Amino acid sequence: MDSKTLIRFIFFTFFIALLLLLTLTNIPYPLSLSNGGALLECATNSRRCTIKQPPKPTTRRHTGDVPHHPLDPLTLTELNKVRSILLSHALFQNSNTYALHSIVLDEPEKAVVQEWSQGDALPPRKATVIARVNGETHVLTVDISTGVTTPVEVGKHSGYPTMTIEDMTSSTWAPLGNAEFNRTIMARGIDLNDLACLPISLGWFGKKEENRRLIKVQCYSMDGTANFYMRPIEGLTVVLDMDTKQVVEITDKGRNIPIPKADGTDYRFSAQNTKINNMVNPISIEQPKGPSFVIENGHIVKWANWEFHLKPDPRAGVVISRARVKDPNSGEIRNVMYKGFTSELFVPYMDPTDAWYFKTYMDAGEYGFGLQAMPLDPLNDCPRNAYYMDGVFAAGDGTPYVRENMVCVYESYAGDIGWRHSESPITGMEIREVRPKVTLVVRMAASVANYDYIVDWEFQMDGLIRVKVGLSGILMVKGTSYNNMNQVNQPENLYGTLLSENVVGVIHDHFITFYLDMDVDGPDNSFVKVNLKRETPSPGESPRLSYLKTVRNVAKTEKDAQVKLKLYDPSEYHIVNPSKKTRVGNPVGYKLVPGGTAASLLDIDDPPQKRGAFTNNQIWVTPYNKSEEWAGGLFTYQSHGDDTLAVWSERDRAIENKDIVMWYTLGFHHVPCQEDYPIMPTVSSSFDLKPVNFYESNPILNIPPHFEKDLPVCNAAVAA
Amino acid sequence: MDSKTLIRFIFFTFFIALLLLLTLTNIPYPLSLSNGGALLECATNSRRCTIKQPPKPTTRRHTGDVPHHPLDPLTLTELNKVRSILLSHALFQNSNTYALHSIVLDEPEKAVVQEWSQGDALPPRKATVIARVNGETHVLTVDISTGVTTPVEVGKHSGYPTMTIEDMTSSTWAPLGNAEFNRTIMARGIDLNDLACLPISLGWFGKKEENRRLIKVQCYSMDGTANFYMRPIEGLTVVLDMDTKQVVEITDKGRNIPIPKADGTDYRFSAQNTKINNMVNPISIEQPKGPSFVIENGHIVKWANWEFHLKPDPRAGVVISRARVKDPNSGEIRNVMYKGFTSELFVPYMDPTDAWYFKTYMDAGEYGFGLQAMPLDPLNDCPRNAYYMDGVFAAGDGTPYVRENMVCVYESYAGDIGWRHSESPITGMEIREVRPKVTLVVRMAASVANYDYIVDWEFQMDGLIRVKVGLSGILMVKGTSYNNMNQVNQPENLYGTLLSENVVGVIHDHFITFYLDMDVDGPDNSFVKVNLKRETPSPGESPRLSYLKTVRNVAKTEKDAQVKLKLYDPSEYHIVNPSKKTRVGNPVGYKLVPGGTAASLLDIDDPPQKRGAFTNNQIWVTPYNKSEEWAGGLFTYQSHGDDTLAVWSERDRAIENKDIVMWYTLGFHHVPCQEDYPIMPTVSSSFDLKPVNFYESNPILNIPPHFEKDLPVCNAAVAA
Structure with a gap:
């Protein structure tokens, strides 16, 4: 260590110690709230702090808000x-x-x-x-x-509440108060000013993770790039007590692993210099008469035949309530879903070694999926004509703040077809009837540190609701001494893919579990598995040896509704209202159309899988219970898995013709590839809630086609 | 029969007999071609014929066409x-x-x-x-x-060539020359003038379907609706000899089944009268500077980083050849896929009774998927700014004709995100980088009688190719005496869903099998199954009990590459070039990302499944062989299944580091619902070909975001 570095080190350590002394006596929150802000302030002499911009508290436009609807969020x-x-x-x-x-x-x-x-x-x-x-x-x-x-009596369960933003932020600073930590960092040749640290939930693996709130902190070098995620200080893990901010343990098993290079990792537009590659002419979704939806009283969205309540939520991100649709025959507004939201995420990484085994995130319950949803970028996150909705949340001290533009609502037209028919040359009739497909999208994007999750609720005029999750953002990568696969003897033991020199993208899964309180034409519904079964005709009955028929199995209790999907034993999954039938006598219903299915393959007794046991099946149905909203339990942080959807479902309560909730998990296996470096092109998947004998007939029979005379007249932008 | 009807009957029968006499002596084609046209002409005194408009032969714009590229279709x-x-x-x-x-x-x-x-x-x-x-x-x-x-020596196989349009058209008329048929029709109370008949391929079930070209004809009443498909004359099947147009057999087992009502079945805009429901304001994808693609010499499409050859084909519909993509690092144009197209469809219906068991269509090999692709409807089938390509095909007598606007090419922007990252409140860094996703779509829509298939090839800038199939059009329905499900004792034995009074939508599957001749950076590739396998750490090695690792299995021979997908034993499916590696040593590749997966559940020995044996697996890989392009065999019509992909693959040829072809089948189980009546909202599914270590890094890192200054300035249309 040269003398200049030493002086800087001493100064910096002293400063941090002072800062911690000041804050430790004050956190979590002193009753006198005016001092608490210090924790969010940056040291003025740190380069890191010139980049960091803590969220600016704002109350823009919301000081006069009043609630209009029983479900409106707190103002x-x-x-x-x-x-x-x-x-x-x-x-x-x-x-x-x-x-x-x-x-x-x-x-x-x-x-x-x-x-x-x-x-x-x-x-x-x-x-x-x-x-x-x-x-x-x-x-x-x-x-x-x-x-x-x-x-409120919530029962005795393991686990702690979702971290506050202040828990997370202060944890990233705390290790700097520890001299051993600072020495370790400098021993790796990293300037403390270049340090960026992340607070990593550590799950639960036994005694070590019990009886106090702990967090693990791992750090990166931000020297030369804003994309510090690509420059891990591998193998260094600090265990912190989240309440006292004391360092409990420091493990450093990666001293021989170089910090990967910064070159080529910065993804920002401003960092591309002359390398910008504009491959296409300007393109836009245009609506010269404006969008067709209205948002009444801040939260009631009305579009085409749909009407629903929309609100931001700090834990779920976005909550859709009372989704109802107009019946084109009766004109009646009919109930479809009482409430739908992202209940939990489970993201286990597949590396059993010391610095990685515990990475089994539950992003909603641990970090707050809504707390991490940042302002959307107009024209890029959502097209022109989008409406933006703010989130109004409370900080850890109870002070409200506004997350601007957290949710957007827009109409989409991709050139797709709602329905069509041409008469073929066989009949020769001159018929060509086509209706374009226009939809309404509600979007949010949560950035849980490195990863970005884009969640879309897309409403179609034909009654279908598509729930789509897009994964983008930045991989959580591992430092390695390898530069090339030809140095690796057992590629399986890399735990991932070599993405660049000294960078491994570790294999992981993403599971996103949705709470879907369906109320099809009223609260009392049944879950019906419509099984497709091979049937063999009796000898002589038919020249066919086989055909498929449907067998309807009404789920009586929760265990009947624990579903693992099977390609060779398929079913449709209906939520029907047994008391309401169509004119020709079919029960009205909606079906879940699974998609994006990857199952969790972890051992059912592995502690992370116990905590994420809501992924043991792809579909579950439970009786409605106000206290059962969070698939990983109300208190997910460091939970033992004693309050999950899997535990509730094992009670095997009656679910036939009751107010029921369906749960569906979208899953992704992610084996990283070089294309994911340094930032990932979006991968997305979706599932549908689709009317099935809900309407008497095609509800969009009467929509008109596009006519040239209705379309906009557009000119190139003046500045272009 | 009253006297007026009798006179009409006699007159009509006489006329038809005369017409058939004239044509039977002339078909299939007399060497003197000038007379042949009569077959396509309509009788002038038939109401049916005033609606029918046989395809007008046209040579618009194509008389001067010359080929520019070795793969250009015949001019x-x-x-x-x-x-x-x-x-x-x-x-x-x-x-x-x-x-x-x-x-x-x-x-x-x-x-x-x-x-x-x-x-x-x-x-x-x-x-x-x-x-x-x-x-x-x-x-x-x-x-x-x-x-x-x-x-050309093609080997001895069962089956006949794809029907000509004239085969199909003349078959629909031929039964009218049979007095017994006409009596049967009139006995049902149907005016012969209201008759619409369909030529239905009858598959192969044994001796009865051997040694002569046969077809089954079933008919509908078009009284009161253009949507005659909803008015089946149930149980009446005419077996015709397709070459002589002789009636071989008439079965009539549905005399007691009423013809379903016409009311509410017509889907045409013109038939909706005042019921049009315009739910949204005009919306359009706008590009004031025009689209960003060019089509050189009629067939070479160049867009963004992509370049490929595009042509209509009478059997496949659309053929994409030599799809190549520019590498943003090297500037090199790299090979991805030599040829991709819809090789075959298999659509088995799930009703073993007399009038239904044989409905196991193979739409490409039997009917010609391209022959059935009708002109696209501008603004509705494809958005504004789409480019339309004509098909130039030959009629059964060799005369060329033009199928106008058969394929469209357009750029799509749905408001989706190419990649994004915001820094979360955890780090507090002020970063919000988002890139919109703009794609290029190639579309065709084939109307195989009632059903409409929309096939999209969507090219993304990140190197991904998405192949999407949409199903719309009209169900093939069955007449029934039931008006309400409360009359039905065993709903399973309906073979489908009661959609309206007297109408059952019969359960069926759709399988669409794609030929994908991947040439990743050159012809010699390998197929690698990257299996995700649960691993158990040794005791004490880790607090984890399980994690997933990848095990790469290179397929040596065809049988190694027969893949049935398994949710609980998942793999990635890579086509790699073993001789080319990335900078850090990963083999360059593309992966198949399955989607829309429904497996065929029919008995492997059932004659339809033997013929459709290419659906026995979801993925197959074969060595390139110019003669193996059609998964159901070159001669599919009445084939016995002796020349399918399944038969070829059983040869178990070497496929490692060879010029290989991958085959993927998109599958749909379709249990109809009332929403599908009288015309179906589109249901679609897709699979992806996605670069996997093909690029050194994210190939769209350098694309710019949208800026307000570049977007169009649009006004409402003047007429609106």
Whole structure:
């Protein structure tokens, strides 16, 4: 270490120690909130801090918000009220420290919401609060108008609440207060100013991960690139106590592994210099008369035959409620889905070694899928004419803040066909009838550190809802001493693909589990497996030896509805309303059309799979239960898997002709390839909720074709 | 029968008999071609004929066409030359009757095509002709410049060539010459003028379907609707000899089954009267500077980094050849796929009864997937700015005709994302980089009588090729005496779904098998199954009990490459070039990403499944063999399944590091639902060919985002 570096090191260490001293005495949150902000401030002499821009608190446009609908999220004013109520509550008054991990609307009972109509008084507005006070987790209901606070009994389960943003941010700084850590970093030849660290949830593997909130921190060099993810300081793992920010353990098993090069890793437009390759002329979805949807009172989306409630949520990201569709025959608005959202993600990495085995993320329950959803980029994340909706969330101290442009809503037309028929040359009739397909998309994109998840809810006029998840962003990579595969004797033991010199993309899975509270024409529905079965005609009955017939199996209890998909024993999966039939007597229903199916292949007893046991099947159906919304359990962080969907389903409750919830998991196996370096082209997959004998006939029979006279007249942009 | 009807019957029968007498002496084709046209003419006193409009022969724009590329299809002039050469050939001179079932380019050897470059002289232009002469099938090569005709040895296989359009059309008329048939029709209360009949390939089930070309004809009432498909005359089947047009057998087992009502079945815009429901404002994909692709010399499509040869084909529909992509690093144009097309379709219906068991269509080999591809409807089948390509085909007498606007090419932008990354609140860095996804689509839509198949080849800038098949059009339905499901004791024995009063949508499958001659960086490739396998760490090695690793299995022979997909034993399927590696030593490759997978569940020994045995696996790989292009055999019609892909693959030839062809089957199980009545909203599915270590890194790193200044300025249309 040369003397200049030494001086810098001493100065930097001193500064960090001072900063930590200041903050450790104050975190999680002092009752006097004015000091807490320091944690988010950057040191002024660090290059890292000139790049870092902590989220700017903003209240743009939301100070005057009032709720209009029983399901509207808490407004800025309401969040402030909740905070005041809590601050004057004995639990918080008598505590030294607390953190508010979640403040969201306590949704009224379903029946209340269903009976409510526009113009009625709102049911009492309540908040559900998840707080950590003096090391204990509390769940409270706060009645906003009366100020009454009631504890909620949630049962004894392992696990901690979703981290606060402040938990995550402060964890990335904390190791710098540890001299051994700093020495290790500098021993690798990395300037402390170039350090970028990530807070990595460590799952649960036994005693070591019990009885205190822990986190693992791993770091990267951001020297020469904004894409520090491609420059891992491999093998270095710091275990932190998340509450005290104390370093519990430092493991350093990667000293011989070089930091991969920065060259070619920066993906930003500004870093491409003259290399920009514009392969196509400008192209745009244009609607000269504007979009066809309206958003009433901030949250009710009305488009074509659809109507639904849309809101951002800190844990789920986006919540679609009361999706209803107009019947073209009766004109009636019919219920399809009471509530749908991303309940949990499970992302296990496939490397059993020390610095990797624990990477088995549950992005919603651990990090907050909505908390990580960043502002969308107009014209690129969503096309022109998109409408953007802000999220209003509470920080760890209860202060509300606005996540701008978190969700977008737009109409899409890709040139696809809604239905068509031409008469063929066989009949020679001159018929050519085609209807274009126009859809409505609701989108959010969550950046859980390196990875970006794009979640689309796409509504079609024919009644179909397509739920699509796109994966992009940046791989979580591993440093290696290899430069070329010809140096590798056992490629299987790389745990992934060599993507560039010294960079391995580690194999992993993504599972995204959706909560789908279907209410097809009312709450009481049944789950029917329509099995396609090979039948053999009796001898002489037919020249055929085989054909397929459908056998309907109505699921009586939860275990009947635990479904592993089978290519050679296929079924359709219907949610029907047994009390309502079509004119010709078919039960009205919607079917789940699976897609993007990759199953979890981990050992069912492996601790990560126990925690992610909601991926043991692709489909589950449970009776509606207000407290069963999060497939990995309410408290996912460091949970043992004792409160998952799999545990609930084993109760084997009755589900026939009941208010039921369907769960579906989209899965991806991801074996990285060089094309994913340094940033991944989007890979996406989807599943559908599709009407099946819900309508009497094709509901888009009467839509018109496109006519030239209706299409816009467009000119090239002036500046172009 | 009242007297008026009787008179009409007598008159009509007489007229038809006269017409048939005239034509039967002349078909298939007299050497004097001028008389043949009569077959396509309609009787002037029939209401059916006022609706029917036989395809108008046209030569618009194509009289001056000349070939520019070795793979260009035969031009109008060349087709005429081939016809002249054949007419003066002894085989045809000495025959009474003949029919030309196919005249297409005999593609030069691959090596010749690969060595050819723009400006070189074209290799000799040759045609492959499939003819039926005096009841025998002949395959001939015709050298267009020398006039030399050579017989081609294709081996002894069962089956007949693809029907000609004239085969199909004349078959629909022929039963009207049979008095028993006409009596049967009238006994059902149907005016002969309201009759619409379909020629239905009857497959092969044994002796009855051997040694002569047969077809089954079933009919519908078009009284009150253009959608006659919804009004079946159930249970009535006429077996015809296709060569003599003689009625071989009439079965009538549906006398007690009413003809379903016409009301509500007409889907045409003009038939909707005031019921049109315009749910959205005008929307369009706009490109004020025009599209970014060019089509050189009629067939070479150049767009973004892609370049390929595109041509219509009477059997395959659309053929993509020499798909090549530019490498952004080297600037080199690299080979991806030598040839890709829809090789065969297999559509078995799941009803073993007399009028249905034989419906096991093979739409390409029996009907000609390209012959059935009708003109696309601008603005509806393809968006504005689409380019339309005509097909130039030969009729059964060798006369060329033009199928206008058969294929379209357009750029699509649906609002989707090519890649993205935002920095999350964890790091707080202010990064938001998003690139929109713009693609190029090649589309055709074949109307095989009732059904419409939309086939898209979609090219992405990231090197991915997505092949998508959409199903729309009209169901093949069955008449029934039931009006309501409450009359049905055993719903499983309906063989389908009651869609409306007296209408059952019969369960069926669709399999679409693609020929994919991959040439990744050159002809010699290997097929590698990258198996994802659960691994158990040794005790004490890791807190994990399991993880996944990849095991690469290189297929040595064809049987190694017969793949049935398994959710719980998954693999990636790579086509790699073993002689070419990336900088860090990975073999360059493309992977097949399956989708839309439904397996055929029929008994492997069931005659239809023997004929459709190419669906016994989802993936196959064979060594390149010019004669193995049609998965169901060259002669599919009435074939016994002795010349299918399954038979070829059983030879178990070596496929490692060879010029290989991959075959993939997209599958759909279709259990109809009321929404499919009277016309089906499109259902689609796709598979991808995706670069995997083909590029050194993300090939679209350098594309720019959208900027407001580049987007068009659009106004509402004046007339709107």
